[in-house]
Amino acid sequence: MTGRLTALLDTLLPGDGGDWPAAGAHGLAVHAARLADDMLGGAEAMAGVLDALPKGFVDLPQLRREEFLHEIEAQDAARFDAVITAAYNAYYTDPAIRDIIERLTGYPNRPPQPEGYVLDPFDESLLDAVKARGPIWRPVD
Amino acid sequence: MTQTADIVIVGAGAAGLAFAWAAVAPNIKVVVLEAGGHVNQRVAPSLASDWELALQTTFNANPNLRRGVADYPVDDSESVIRPAIFNAVGGSTIRWGAHFPRLRPSDFRKRTLDGVAADWPVSYKDLEPFYDLNDEIMGVSGLAGDPGNPPRATRSCPPLPLCPATRRLAAAYDRLGWHWWPSDAAILSRARGTRGACNNCGPCGVGCPRHARASADIAYLGVAQAQGVELRPGAVVTKLERLGHDITDVHYVDANGPARLSCGEVVMAGNALGNARLLTGIIDNPLFGCGLMLHPTAIVTGLFKQNQQSWRGAFASALVSQEFYESDESRGFIGGLQLQALRGQGPLTTALGGYGLRLPWGQRHKEDFVARFGHSLSLTVTCDDLPEGANRIALHATQTDRHGLPVPRMIYRVGENSQKMLDYGIKRASEALREAGARQIAINPLVRNGGFHLMGTARMGVDDQAGVTDARGRVHGMNNLSVVDASTFVTAAAVNPTPTLQAIALRAGTAMRDGKITQRAIA
Ligand SMILES: Cc1cc2nc3c(=O)[nH]c(=O)nc-3n(C[C@H](O)[C@H](O)[C@H](O)COP(=O)(O)OP(=O)(O)OC[C@H]3O[C@@H](n4cnc5c(N)ncnc54)[C@H](O)[C@@H]3O)c2cc1C
Ligand code: SF4
16 A cells, blocks of 8 residues: 555655655655544545555556546545645655755745744835825715 | 622633623623633744644634534535634634734715615724724734824834835835735734744744734733633533523533523623524524625735745735725725735645645646745735625524534625625736736635634614614623624624724723623622
């Protein structure tokens, strides 16, 4: 089963031959399965999609696998959606992937708190134009 | 032994705790019954790298998916918008964005000015001192002098800063000649007492470990308890006992089992969904339950070529444009809309679609992710929803929750006027984002998970023909029953409701404290 899940993850989130590893090859199958278990109906969705994979799916080329997955997605979009969520959850919370994100985007690989980011002062001069246009609310009474 | 209280409040959310603080006095015993427990925001999920998972689980805004111990199921099968509430001490403000705008004076006069709905039996002027008081207690960052609103007192903290993307947007609004202003936010930009200053981290929706973001528990609970208010967390109210025109007792269940409070006054602050479960059958006014307003919301996202690092900054509180707020017949609809900037999304939420559409899986995924993450800015189109009779909250005939309380049904479709407003707002939001330099626009035409502003169903009116309650939330035809949350709204306006519902609660609580309390039931 892990082999099929690995192949499924590799198809959903393939590597790009450069910065990004494929999700399955990166060893996320067990984690993704656990995260699916945490979701309402997630375990059933994962089992259903894995069951729907054709024989020999693991050995097919990426494009062919994608075709099969599109068919499975069309049959039951909600079920497939849960599997995608579990896959993305596993991938984008993985520390090594977060390192890659930091390198490529500048988003620091640390929690938002306690460090946060600098809170600069608000520059009031930005409002000169809008102030100059005057009030726009309707007075009553 | 029968327990007694002068005032029993159902719900310790934004309205309930504000009311409790205002109503308590040395000779008035106030007890707040809250189904949920305390949430310790000092250990919020944002202290861990996988914080975004909490948005799907413990902090999921949809109670049907969150399924916490205090959550009750909501039947949303007849609604295009799903419920978004939080049941805990602090109520839905545990989960909120703290965007803190006020209604405008014209919002209270919709019938007179626009010939639709009804006028409120209160005016902006009546509520103004309570808006001010509430601002003081919640702690508001912002800037007085907004030409979109009546003058108001200096805010307690300076505004939260703009980020690169919102600076671009502000400049675009200036070029278009449109109104914009930094948001009033119930977030401290300067430390106060035990509350730290905001450090711009982004995910306010999973709680603020610095307590910079006000929630009702952080802002009101301590000061209310210091004055004698008693909070009973984990106490689910299961029944109001009625005798003639009085509620004599409030039944509840907590960890010790079933209990009962004999009460002088009963004050409902459980939000429109929570209230309906207890008031149906108690209030016999045919208006009760009808006229649910939800602020149908579209989200328009602009993608910029350059990285804007738009994961920084309080997600919902940056700047607003109210250029299209007041009615203008030439637009083809009545009422107006607000454009509110949204940001602060992490990588996982971006991949899952965040405010817009999920990134496609497969070979293009990574390329799309790099192009989008940190490169986006979104605008909500918040519409002045009109109260329509068919939009309502009713009770399920057979389904009940674990306490035997009926499951509420949300019955809601987007009315024709609101749909026109949404379409118009989407065009304006797209125009602004393009002007700001966005090279691609993604449109979410209706936020399905957007049932976060529950307004109407027990609207105020001068008498029982015009409304379910009077201007202070007292239910017409009952001696000691009040509703003090946004259920009493007569119209929705086009802004987030919490400052207004809290001002209503403060006004009602003050009136009750100042001599209008009946001591009847205290045997
Ligand atoms: C994701 C999200 C974002 C939001 N952002 C904003 C924003 O930026 N600005 C804004 O103005 N508003 C925002 N809101 C809306 C805001 O949170 C609500 O308007 C506000 O909290 C409503 O206050 P309330 O007291 O009426 O109800 P709530 O705060 O929902 O509190 C009701 C309480 O009553 C309790 N209760 C219900 N039934 C019972 C019972 N039978 N027994 C005991 N207790 C009961 C519930 O457990 C709950 O704690 C947001 C909401 C969400 C979900
Ligand atoms: S952005 Fe500011 S208010 Fe929001 S959680 Fe972070 S520190 Fe708190």
